[in-house]
Amino acid sequence: MADGAAKPDAAVVRDALGVGVAVGLSGFAFGVTSAGGGLGLLQTCALSLLVFTGASQFALVGALAAGGNPYTAAAGAFFLGVRNAFYGLRLSQLLALPRAVRPFAAQWVIDETTAVTLAQPTRRAARIGFTVTGVTLYMLWNLTTLLGALGAKAIGDTRAWGLDAAGPAVFLALLAPMLRTATERAVAGLAVLLGLGLLPVLPAGVPVLVAALAAPVALFVSGRRGPRDPQDLDEISKDRAKDTSEAEDKDEAKAMEEGR
Template sequence: MRSLSRTLERATLRDIALVCLADALVGVSFGAIGVSGGLPLWVPVAMSVLVFAGGAQFAAIGVVLSGGGVIAAVATGLVLNARLLPFGFTVAGVLDGPRWRRLLGAHLLTDETVAFTLLQPDRPRRRAAFWLCGLALFVVWNAAVVLGAAAGGFIGDTDALGLDAAFPAVLLALVLPSLADRRTRNAALFGAAVAVAATPFLPSGLPVLLALAGLLLAGRAPSDREREPTAERDQATERDQAAGRKPVRGGAPTAGEPRVELAKEAH
């Protein structure tokens, strides 16, 4: 864990800690809702260890507490967690190594771990962000669920505390920096519009899957030239101008452009 934290910047470590704090509040709420609704303490605790998916756990508990069967609860959780399938393909590059490690990584796959992984600029940092965030969230979430379940009889109305707002607020804070790119922003807005429009007509979880239609507006991936930092291009242009050359964008100089000999650059 310490070696992973050394790979990441301090700001990333701070953000992971804040996400863990927010998820702890949600975990306390989940444990309290389960026990105060009449479930044994071990049920929300076992779900948190074996499922480790907050949204799916809330959905399954909601089905059970409203009188639904186990099969309906499991089906609801599976539908809601189906969004993690494309997430898994996105971060598959960091889940290398033996099979047990890949299986553990798949279990730790959450919205938060994917968000932090995609924010990192290179593969070592992406790997460190995934494992550090995933392991920290797993420990914090399960500890919070145990605490909430133990205090379930004393909290009473958990909705009055507003703990359910912490989870979407965290996700919104994570995606905001990515919305600076116009392509990403258009895709996110279109996907959100599709999800909101489908919410009154479809079961919980399906509108989130339909939001993936926003990827159609993401367009092609930028080329290597487009990904080159603007500052580096500007510095290259300044060097060309200082050497008396015109910046060449297409490779070879066009007809009529003076060619500067390498001997002149030495002066």
């Protein structure tokens, strides 16, 4: 990653804290929804501590609350969480963390930390953004999950307050700005149609699994017709330019190391 366009550390910390605090507070909604769906306090807190990916957590408790099969609910949550593995492939190149640190950092590879990290111009800024966002979000998410689970009885029926919709609303708010190309919008639109269309006819949790088929279908169609959309071409050009720049940086660093 080139170091030409440096960004002040204070600005990176400010942006990372803003994302961490804003999203971390929504853990309260998860705590209330989970407890209202029948999960115990320890089960609810364990999900936030160990799973720590909001969309998967809400999908799991939502399917269980709707009477879905536990295995189907877990499978839906798992497939939603698989996206974090792909985030990790990209972030491992940008952050270049020591091997001993990577297993611990992997716990924080989620939508928000990825978005903050990819927005940074330098490796130093990326590491700061990732760390501050991860620490802030992890601490707040787990704290507010605990508070939400404890306060669920006082709040009563979560559906009356609309808190059961908080998870999907937060996820959509995070997803919408990422849909930059026609292909990405097509995947999102097809997934919504599949999920909502099959909701009345399939068991809880299964529509989420079927909706995952939107990605390979849209990518297959896009591959057949070629990237004709100007935004698609622009994104491809940017990705290639970034990969070329990173390769040149690695070659330069290797040459300097050999020169020593």
